[in-house]
Amino acid sequence: EDKVVQSPLSLVVHEGDTVTLNCSYEVTNFRSLLWYKQEKKAPTFLFMLTSSGIEKKSGRLSSILDKKELFSILNITATQTGDSAIYLCAVYSGGSNYKLTFGKGTLLTVNP
Amino acid sequence: GAGVSQSPSNKVTEKGKDVELRCDPISGHTALYWYRQSLGQGLEFLIYFQGNSAPDKSGLPSDRFSAERTGGSVSTLTIQRTQQEDSAVYLCASSFGVEQPQHFGDGTRLSIL
Numbered sequence: 193e194d195k196v197v198q199s200p201l202s203l204v205v206h207e208g209d210t211v212t213l214n215c216s217y218e219v220t221n222f223r224s225l226l227w228y229k230q231e232k233k234a235p236t237f238l239f240m241l242t243s244s245g246i247e248k249k250s251g252r253l254s255s256i257l258d259k260k261e262l263f264s265i266l267n268i269t270a271t272q273t274g275d276s277a278i279y280l281c282a283v284y285s286g287g288s289n290y291k292l293t294f295g296k297g298t299l300l301t302v303n304p
Numbered sequence: 305g306a307g308v309s310q311s312p313s314n315k316v317t318e319k320g321k322d323v324e325l326r327c328d329p330i331s332g333h334t335a336l337y338w339y340r341q342s343l344g345q346g347l348e349f350l351i352y353f354q355g356n357s358a359p360d361k362s363g364l365p366s367d368r369f370s371a372e373r374t375g376g377s378v379s380t381l382t383i384q385r386t387q388q389e390d391s392a393v394y395l396c397a398s399s400f401g402v403e404q405p406q407h408f409g410d411g412t413r414l415s416i417l
Binding site: 196223224226228233234235236237240280282284290291292293294295296297 | 307308335337339344345346347348349352354360363395402403405406407408409410411
């Protein structure tokens with residue numbers, strides 16, 4: 193059974209801190225890994241990673257994939273209270289190019 | 305609209321009743337997905353549509369669950385004879401094609417009394 197594990201489950205930081213969120217996976221026939229941010233309702237898409245070692249960046253957020261060690265990290269620098277959310281990692285894998293397998297998420301709380 | 309639209313946003317019903325949840329995907333998106341999110345659990349895949357066809361219904365929890373999509377656009381997820389364990393947030397997503405980023409609606413929070 194495909195498995196996606198995120199750590200830590202929750203994290204509390206102060207504004208201005210840098211955080212690293214982890215996502216490891218055990219899946220058959222890995223295709224791509226996606227990161228989402230979920231505030232109150234809809235998960236919103238952040239990044240899609242398919243190749244190892246190539247960093248994707250958007251403002252203060254960045255992410256990288258290591259297909260050899262089967263993990264990805266999401267970095268957030270100079271955190272702001274608006275970064276408080278659940279961050280979800282998901283994987284396309286196996287014979288399915290449509291079904292995302294999700295981790296349980298990391299709850300990030302940024303205090304002023 | 306610009307994003308995926310789901311209705312109702314909240315639904316409270318009694319055990320044993322049928323419920324119908326609606327999803328209006330992003331215009332032009334051919335692929336549509338339903339997921340379920342329960343407290344403490346990750347998002348659980350339910351069903352996928354390509355156009356009006358559902359090649360994979362393997363995630364539907366029981367035969368009380370069914371879904372359809374018409375005109376390659378709007379989809380409805382129907383739960384018959386609801387049970388308390390059906391309480392969850394039901395999320396719909398759409399994408400331009402397979403293996404593309406999926407874009408989610410705000411979900412329907414279903415509560416079974």
